[in-house]
Amino acid sequence: MDPGLVQLYDALVGAMGPEDVFGTLETADGGSRDEALDATFRRLARACHPDRFHGSSDPDERDVAGEAFRRLTSFRGRAEVKLANGTWGQRDAPDLPAGEETMEVKTARKTYRVATRPFVEGDVGPLYRGTCLEGDGPDSRVVLKLAREAEDNDLVRNEARVLGRLKGTPSAQSKHLPVLLDQFKSGDRNGVVLREIDAFDGTTLREKLPAGVPAEHAAWILARLLSVLGFAHSKGVVHGNVEPAHVMVHPPDHNVFVIDWTAAVVEPARTGEGFRTLNELYSPPEVGERKPPVPASDLYSAGKTMVTLLGGDPATGELPASVPGRLARILSFMTLPSPRQRAQDAWEIYREVGLAREELYGPHSFVEFRV
Ligand SMILES: Nc1ncnc2c1ncn2[C@@H]1O[C@H](COP(=O)(O)OP(=O)(O)OP(=O)(O)O)[C@@H](O)[C@H]1O
Numbered sequence: 480m481d482p483g484l485v486q487l488y489d490a491l492v493g494a495m496g497p498e499d500v501f502g503t504l505e506t507a508d509g510g511s512r513d514e515a516l517d518a519t520f521r522r523l524a525r526a527c528h529p530d531r532f533h534g535s536s537d538p539d540e541r542d543v544a545g546e547a548f549r550r551l552t553s554f555r556g557r558a559e560v561k562l563a564n565g566t567w568g569q570r571d572a573p574d575l576p577a578g579e580e581t582m583e584v585k586t587a588r589k590t591y592r593v594a595t596r597p598f599v600e601g602d603v604g605p606l607y608r609g610t611c612l613e614g615d616g617p618d619s620r621v622v623l624k625l626a627r628e629a630e631d632n633d634l635v636r637n638e639a640r641v642l643g644r645l646k647g648t649p650s651a652q653s654k655h656l657p658v659l660l661d662q663f664k665s666g667d668r669n670g671v672v673l674r675e676i677d678a679f680d681g682t683t684l685r686e687k688l689p690a691g692v693p694a695e696h697a698a699w700i701l702a703r704l705l706s707v708l709g710f711a712h713s714k715g716v717v718h719g720n721v722e723p724a725h726v727m728v729h730p731p732d733h734n735v736f737v738i739d740w741t742a743a744v745v746e747p748a749r750t751g752e753g754f755r756t757l758n759e760l761y762s763p764p765e766v767g768e769r770k771p772p773v774p775a776s777d778l779y780s781a782g783k784t785m786v787t788l789l790g791g792d793p794a795t796g797e798l799p800a801s802v803p804g805r806l807a808r809i810l811s812f813m814t815l816p817s818p819r820q821r822a823q824d825a826w827e828i829y830r831e832v833g834l835a836r837e838e839l840y841g842p843h844s845f846v847e848f849r850v
Pocket residue numbers: 599600601602603604605606622624657673674675676677680724725738739740741
């Protein structure tokens with residue numbers, strides 16, 4: 480493996496705060512710390528950028544580069560906040576924007592400093608951004624998700640149960656799943672602490688790209704999404720609420736995360752667990768008809784999600800004319816109303832998408848996705 484990459488990776492894993500990665504940011508020529516951060520970031524990014532290792536024949540090397548780059552960008556985000564706050568070098572200073580009112584949340588294991596104002600009001604409850612005061616590396620930036628009322632506790636607990644099942648065995652898909660770091664109670668309400676994912680959710684991505692995600696990029700997003708679903712299905716888990724807000728995309732290294740497993744069901748045929756959420760635009764007909772969840776239910780929602788990302792209309796399935804017919808046909812097969820006629824097997828469609836990509840765009844090569 481590339482020795483420079485290994486050295487950088489080790490440093491990033493061992494770093495406690497952004498100061499450990501970027502140093503003092505003192506410049507001899509009187510340049511600003513922001514400029515020094517930018518220059519240092521660019522130098523380190525070159526040493527681990529996934530582009531550089533994309534063609535590597537060693538899958539470990541590709542994984543190490545991906546993880547190093549993810550950590551590096553997360554540390555840069557923390558560095559920017561500290562520079563803006565004027566707390567560079569103060570190791571205990573939380574990396575939340577200054578002026579943001581914060582509160583402390585203590586769990587049995589750790590203490591978190593969290594913004595008092597939620598950054599999003601989800602269906603299940605508010606989500607807060609924060610930092611773990613005893614956290615290291617990227618694990619220190621967290622998102623706390625709290626049930627709105629005690630009645631929503633089972634959804635929060637369900638997500639922890641399902642993530643536990645999916646993470647029970649190490650897998651290549653782990654890097655596409657949320658990382659559950661901790662759990663807590665606030666009064667009678669349950670909460671979870673998740674590692675912050677540095678990525679755009681599908682709704683945000685769509686807002687940033689009014690014409691839709693270019694088909695060439697939508698194709699790898701779909702492939703990744705299908706691989707996560709194929710993995711979950713192999714573990715007996717049906718996500719049950721795939722929609723744009725639950726697909727997060729990190730453009731620099733083409734990583735895709737599938738989040739919000741609150742509505743997921745485990746081995747529905749055996750346990751009798753039913754759908755937990757009806758999503759107006761993205762749920763397949765069987766949800767409203769109170770029929771049992773099947774893996775094909777996720778494929779329907781994934782297909783509709785891709786229609787939205789591509790700039791189409793999820794209600795009608797209509798796509799912009801620029802979307803290649805081969806991709807459009809895969810999406811129509813995924814979104815057939817009848818669960819029996821619809822695509823059944825995520826891995827089979829994954830392979831279809833792979834063949835379509837090769838036919839449309841030639842042999843795999845990394846094409847930068849600018850957002
Ligand atoms: N670990 C995370 N890191 C960064 N952002 C996250 C994370 N988890 C969730 N989010 C953001 O918060 C939004 C809502 O998260 P989630 O779906 O898990 O909660 P929810 O209560 O079900 O909300 P909603 O009703 O919006 O679906 C996501 O669309 C995403 O933008």
